[in-house]
Amino acid sequence: MSCRDLILSKIKAVPLEPKALPIIPEFEFEGDLKARFTASIQANKGEVISKEELLSLLDSGVFEKVYSHIEDFSSLTNIKITEDAHHLDNLNLAIIRGQFGVAENGAIWLEDQDMGLRALPFITEHLVIVLDSAHLVANMHQAYGRIGLKESGFGLFLAGPSKTADIEQSLVIGAHGAKSLRVVLV
Amino acid sequence: MSHPIQAAEFLQDQAKSKWHDETLWFVRDKRDKISKSVPEWENLRDLASQIKDNVLANLGVYLEEFEKNAKANNIHVHWAKDAEEHNEIVLGILKEKRCNAIVKSKSILTEECHLNPYLEKNGIEVVDTDLGERIVQFLNQAPSHIVLPAIHLKKRDISEIFHEKLHTEKGNEDPDYLTQAARIHLREKFLSAKVAITGVNFGVAETGEFVVCTNEGNADMGVHLADVHIACMGIEKIIPKRAHLGVFLRLLARSATGQSVTNYNSHFRSPSPGKEIHIVLVDNGRTAQLARPKFKNSLKCIRCGACMNTCPIYRRSGGFSYESTVPGPIGSILSPGIDLQKHSSLPFASTLCGSCTDVCPVKINIHEQLYEWRQEITKALPDRTKSLAMKIANGVFAVPFAYNLSGNMMRGALKILPDSITYSGLNTWGKQRDLPELPKESFKDWYKKNRK
Ligand code: SF4
Numbered sequence: 001m002s003c004r005d006l007i008l009s010k011i012k013a014v015p016l017e018p019k020a021l022p023i024i025p026e027f028e029f030e031g032d033l034k035a036r037f038t039a040s041i042q043a044n045k046g047e048v049i050s051k052e053e054l055l056s057l058l059d060s061g062v063f064e065k066v067y068s069h070i071e072d073f074s075s076l077t078n079i080k081i082t083e084d085a086h087h088l089d090n091l092n093l094a095i096i097r098g099q100f101g102v103a104e105n106g107a108i109w110l111e112d113q114d115m116g117l118r119a120l121p122f123i124t125e126h127l128v129i130v131l132d133s134a135h136l137v138a139n140m141h142q143a144y145g146r147i148g149l150k151e152s153g154f155g156l157f158l159a160g161p162s163k164t165a166d167i168e169q170s171l172v173i174g175a176h177g178a179k180s181l182r183v184v185l186v
Numbered sequence: 187m188s189h190p191i192q193a194a195e196f197l198q199d200q201a202k203s204k205w206h207d208e209t210l211w212f213v214r215d216k217r218d219k220i221s222k223s224v225p226e227w228e229n230l231r232d233l234a235s236q237i238k239d240n241v242l243a244n245l246g247v248y249l250e251e252f253e254k255n256a257k258a259n260n261i262h263v264h265w266a267k268d269a270e271e272h273n274e275i276v277l278g279i280l281k282e283k284r285c286n287a288i289v290k291s292k293s294i295l296t297e298e299c300h301l302n303p304y305l306e307k308n309g310i311e312v313v314d315t316d317l318g319e320r321i322v323q324f325l326n327q328a329p330s331h332i333v334l335p336a337i338h339l340k341k342r343d344i345s346e347i348f349h350e351k352l353h354t355e356k357g358n359e360d361p362d363y364l365t366q367a368a369r370i371h372l373r374e375k376f377l378s379a380k381v382a383i384t385g386v387n388f389g390v391a392e393t394g395e396f397v398v399c400t401n402e403g404n405a406d407m408g409v410h411l412a413d414v415h416i417a418c419m420g421i422e423k424i425i426p427k428r429a430h431l432g433v434f435l436r437l438l439a440r441s442a443t444g445q446s447v448t449n450y451n452s453h454f455r456s457p458s459p460g461k462e463i464h465i466v467l468v469d470n471g472r473t474a475q476l477a478r479p480k481f482k483n484s485l486k487c488i489r490c491g492a493c494m495n496t497c498p499i500y501r502r503s504g505g506f507s508y509e510s511t512v513p514g515p516i517g518s519i520l521s522p523g524i525d526l527q528k529h530s531s532l533p534f535a536s537t538l539c540g541s542c543t544d545v546c547p548v549k550i551n552i553h554e555q556l557y558e559w560r561q562e563i564t565k566a567l568p569d570r571t572k573s574l575a576m577k578i579a580n581g582v583f584a585v586p587f588a589y590n591l592s593g594n595m596m597r598g599a600l601k602i603l604p605d606s607i608t609y610s611g612l613n614t615w616g617k618q619r620d621l622p623e624l625p626k627e628s629f630k631d632w633y634k635k636n637r638k
Contacts, residue, residue: 011245011246123407144431159447168344176373
C-alpha cells in the first residue's frame, strides 16, 4: 500500500461523528474605515502618508535605486528589471499598488500582477504601497469575500515592515525584508 | 530526566527565570488586551473550534481534495507516514536538485521530525532563517517556545554567540545592532540558496493553496529567491475553505503575540514560471491521535503558543524542561501520544488551573486532557506515577483535588495564594521563587472582577 493510501485508510478506520461547518456571520464594524486602517498600519510600525509627502521624499534623493511597478511613478525607475529577483538585492525603494486594505489590521492584499517578481516587496530596502482609500474593507471576512476564489499563483496580505522581537523581546524593524512600509492613501 | 528535575535546573538562575516568567506574562497580557478589542472574539473562537471539529471529522476527504487541487496547480504532493519518511522525501528532492545548502523558515514539524540533524548527517548545510531560530541553531539548541524560539536567552548570551559566529563587537548587546548583523549574514544565505523549506500554517482544501505567516519575512525571502520551495505540513493543518482563513488569521497573531495580524501572510497556490513547489503531508502519529477519542481535539491546535505564555508552570520552568518539540500545556497532551514512557511526567507538569483552555483560540479542552492523560499514565505505568506523585502530587495542586476545585477558584488562586501553599517544598516549580507581587485588591474583589 502506498504511504498515501495507508494514511487515508488509517483515517477512514476511525469512527467519527459528523460535524457541520458553521456559517460565518457578518460581523458589524463601527467607525471610520480610513482612520482605523491608518491606526492599524501605525500599530504594525508602518506609516500612512499623502501623495505630496511621497513626492517630497522622493525628491530628497535619499533613495538611490528605485523601481516603480505602477505607471504613476514609472519615470522614477532607475534600475533595469530582469526575470531574476537576485538582481534586486541592492534596490533601495520599490513602489507598488495594493488591491485593497483591511481596516481592522492594516493588511493589504497583493497578487502576482501587483508585484511583478514575488520577491519584490521583501527584498527591497524600503517599500511604498499606493492604495485607493475607496478600497478599504472592515475585516478579514470581508477581505476574503472580496478575494473570492480568484486565481493568483501567489497572494499576500502585507501589513507592515519586516520586524522581529527575538532578542529579549525588543522590537527591531528591518529583520530580513523591507525596513519600512509607507502606505500612500489616494 | 523528568520534568520536575529539569524545572529545578531552570530555576537555578533566578534572575533569568524571573525575567522569563514576567516576559511571557507580559505577552499574555498583550493577548488579553487585543482580544478584548474585538467584540466578536468569543464568536471567533467558537467558529474556529467548529471549523476544526469539521476538519477532524472529514480529514481524509479534505486531504484528498487538497491533493487534487494542489496537483492541478502544479504543486508536487508527497505523503509521509512518519518522520523518517518525511526526512527521506526532503533529502530525495535535495539530491535530485544537487543542492547541498538550504534555507529554512520556522517549522515545528521539521523540528518534530529532527530534519536538521538528518540533513546535516547527509552533508547538507541547513540555515534556519528566523532570527530566534538562527540564534538557537548557533548554540546547538532547540527552540524553547514555538513562537518565541529564543525566549530562554538574554541579550548577553546572544551578543556572545554573535561575537563568536558573526564577529560582532564584543560586548555590544544592542538588539538593533545584533539584528542588523544577522540581516547581513542571512541575506547572503538567502541569495545563494537553491532550495528553501518552510512550514505551513494552513492548507486550504478548496483551492489547494497553503498559507505561511511570519513577521520577519524570512519565509518569503527564502522561497522567492530559491528555485524550489519545499513546504512541510502536518495533515491536521488542513482547513476546508479559503473563507475560513478569515477566522483563523484574525485569531492567530492576536493569540500569539497580541498583534492584530502577522506582517506577512503568504498564500502559495502555484509556482512562479520555471520554479517548483513541493508539499510533504506528514502523519507521524497524527492518525493515532485522531483515533483516541479523549485526545483527538489536541489536533485542532494552530500553534499560537498562547497556552504556553499563560501557563504558570511553563513560565517558571522553561521550554526545555519538557524535553519535547512542542512544550507547554499543548505539548504535554501531544507528546504522551507519541511516546508515553518518555513523556509520562508532562501531564503532571500542570496545576490544572485551566488558563490554557481559557486562552486557546480553537477552544481545546487542554486541562481536561491533561487530567485524562494522568489517568491513562497511572494505569499504564503505575510505578512511574507513584514516584512522580511523591514529587508533585503532595503539593496543593494535586490531582484530583486541584481538578475538583477547578474552574475559577483555581484560576484566581494561581496569582494570589500565599507562598506557603502554592510553593510548598514539594512543588518543584515554586521552589526557588516567591510569587509575583501581590495584587493590590483583596482576594474577594479580585475574584469578583475576574471570574467569568
Ligand atoms: S493548544 Fe491552543 S493555545 Fe496552545 S498553541 Fe495550540 S492553539 Fe494555541
